[in-house]
Amino acid sequence: MNSKEQICYKVEALARKILTSYFCDSDVECLINTLAPDVLWLGGGKNMRARGREAVAAAFRNAGEMIAYDLTEEHYDTMDMGGGIYLCQGIGWITSKPGQQMYVRYHQRCTFIFRETSHGLETTYVHNSMSMREDFGEGDLFPIQEARDGYERLKDILSERERQIELMLSQLPGGMLTCQADDDFTIEWVSDGLCDLLDYSDTNELYRASGGTVRGFVVPEDYDAMLVQTKAAMQRKDTYSTEYRVRKKDGGMLWVADFGKRVVSDQGTALIYCFISDISEKKAREQQIMESNQEVAQQAHFLTQLYNTVPCGILQFEPESPYA
Known part of the structure; x- marks a missing residue:
C-alpha cells in the first residue's frame, strides 16, 4: 500500500x-x-x-433524544484535495435498533472534509442528510418524531394483521398448533379452534x-404410525x-x-x-363405500359359485313367439 492509499484508508x-460512534453508540463526543x-x-x-467548533458542538449536544441505530451497507469514497485536505463521503442504511419505542430506516449520506495537522486529522466540514418527508421538523437534528410515528404505524399494521389472522383462524374448520420436533411433539402454542375441536374450554x-x-x-394405536x-x-x-x-x-374419537x-x-x-x-365425515363415507364394495364383491363371489355348482343350465328367452 503506497502513501496515498495509506492516507485514504486513514x-x-x-x-x-465517527458515523459508527454517532449512530450505533449515540456518542456525539467522538465527532466533536x-x-x-x-x-x-x-x-x-x-x-x-x-x-465554528463551539456552535457546531452545541448543535449536536443539544439535539435532544438520540436513537440507537444499526449502520449497514456502508460505502466510502475519498478524494485528495491537495495541501493535506481530504474529502470523504460515506453512505449507508441506518435502521433503529430493536427494543425502542420507535422505528426508522433511512438512507444516510455524510460528507466530511478533513485537514491534516501535526496532531492528526481534524474535521473542517460536515454535511449530513437523509431521504425524509417534506414535513420533517426544522429543529430536529434527526427524525425522532418521525421515528415514533413510524413505530405507531407499524403497531397499527401489526394489530390489524393480528385481527385478520384471528378472524381467519376462527373461520377455519379446525385448529392450529406449534410444537417441537421431538418424539412427543411437545406443544408450544395451540389455537382456540383446536381446543374447540377437541371440546376443551381453553388451552390450559x-x-x-x-x-x-x-x-x-x-x-x-395410531400414534406410532403417525410419528413414523x-x-x-x-x-425428504x-x-x-x-x-x-x-x-x-x-x-369420543375424531x-x-x-x-x-x-x-x-x-x-x-x-x-x-x-x-x-x-x-x-369423510372417513365415514369412505367406510360406507368400502363396506358397499365388500358387499358387492361378496354377492359377485356368491353368484359365481352358484353358476359353477348348480347341475343345470340357465336359459333366458322371450315369453312371446317365436320364443327366442
Missing part, C-alpha cells in the same frame, strides 16, 4: 469511526473531538447549519389433559400430511387430517407449524 477509517476551530456544518433541515385445560404434547390426545410417517416425510422435505384419530375431552411444516426459530430450535382439521 481518512475513511476516521469517517467510519475531531472538530477544527473553523469547522462548518450543514444538516438536512432548513436551519441546520453552524460555523387441553395442556393439562394432554400433558402438553400431541401424543397426549392422539389415539395410542411424519418424520419420514420431513426427512420440510412439509408433511397425515391422518389419524384423536380423543376428545369426553372420550378422524383428523394434519398438514404441517418444519421451521427453525430465531433461537435455532426446530419447530413444526401445523393445521389439524376434522375429517370424520
Whole structure:
C-alpha cells in the first residue's frame, strides 16, 4: 500500500469511526473531538447549519433524544484535495435498533472534509442528510418524531394483521398448533379452534389433559404410525400430511387430517407449524363405500359359485313367439 492509499484508508477509517460512534453508540463526543476551530456544518433541515467548533458542538449536544441505530451497507469514497485536505463521503442504511419505542430506516449520506495537522486529522466540514418527508421538523437534528410515528404505524399494521389472522383462524374448520420436533411433539402454542375441536374450554385445560404434547390426545394405536410417517416425510422435505384419530375431552374419537411444516426459530430450535382439521365425515363415507364394495364383491363371489355348482343350465328367452 503506497502513501496515498495509506492516507485514504486513514481518512475513511476516521469517517467510519465517527458515523459508527454517532449512530450505533449515540456518542456525539467522538465527532466533536475531531472538530477544527473553523469547522462548518450543514444538516438536512432548513436551519441546520453552524460555523465554528463551539456552535457546531452545541448543535449536536443539544439535539435532544438520540436513537440507537444499526449502520449497514456502508460505502466510502475519498478524494485528495491537495495541501493535506481530504474529502470523504460515506453512505449507508441506518435502521433503529430493536427494543425502542420507535422505528426508522433511512438512507444516510455524510460528507466530511478533513485537514491534516501535526496532531492528526481534524474535521473542517460536515454535511449530513437523509431521504425524509417534506414535513420533517426544522429543529430536529434527526427524525425522532418521525421515528415514533413510524413505530405507531407499524403497531397499527401489526394489530390489524393480528385481527385478520384471528378472524381467519376462527373461520377455519379446525385448529392450529406449534410444537417441537421431538418424539412427543411437545406443544408450544395451540389455537382456540383446536381446543374447540377437541371440546376443551381453553388451552390450559387441553395442556393439562394432554400433558402438553400431541401424543397426549392422539389415539395410542395410531400414534406410532403417525410419528413414523411424519418424520419420514420431513426427512425428504420440510412439509408433511397425515391422518389419524384423536380423543376428545369426553372420550369420543375424531378422524383428523394434519398438514404441517418444519421451521427453525430465531433461537435455532426446530419447530413444526401445523393445521389439524376434522375429517370424520369423510372417513365415514369412505367406510360406507368400502363396506358397499365388500358387499358387492361378496354377492359377485356368491353368484359365481352358484353358476359353477348348480347341475343345470340357465336359459333366458322371450315369453312371446317365436320364443327366442
